[in-house]
Amino acid sequence: MDGFGVEVDELTAVAARVDGAVAPAGDVRLGIRGGAAYGGAGMQRAVTEFCATWQLALARLVERGQAAGATLAVVAGAYADGEDTARHTVTGPMKAD
Numbered sequence: 001m002d003g004f005g006v007e008v009d010e011l012t013a014v015a016a017r018v019d020g021a022v023a024p025a026g027d028v029r030l031g032i033r034g035g036a037a038y039g040g041a042g043m044q045r046a047v048t049e050f051c052a053t054w055q056l057a058l059a060r061l062v063e064r065g066q067a068a069g070a071t072l073a074v075v076a077g078a079y080a081d082g083e084d085t086a087r088h089t090v091t092g093p094m095k096a097d
Contacts, residue, residue, distance in 0.1 A: 006076075006079045008076050008079050008080045008083070011072055011075060011076040011079065012072075012073060012076040014072055015069045015070070015071075015072035015073040015076060016069070016073075017069075018065060018068055018069035018072065019065070019066055019069035019070075021065065022061065022062050022065030022066060022069070023062070023066075025058055025061060025062050025065075026059070026062045028058055029055070030051040030052075030054050030055045030058070031048075031051045031052075031055070
């Protein structure tokens, strides 16, 4: 394939940025603060369920984001290893000066 290439350093940097972007979301806590009541019991229950559902969804988002970042890091390592293997196959092991 003409022009195919991977910038391993860029891929590694993106992996770190993805993890950095989702990590703060792991600290978010959704809920009613200070036991404040909103409307009647039905409204209170609805708000509580809403917050619990979104807390679970947020946790899943963080997990998936961290998994994506980790996968990118693994892919970057695999590309780097592949490039080293290809270079050694073509030119032989590089000798230290």
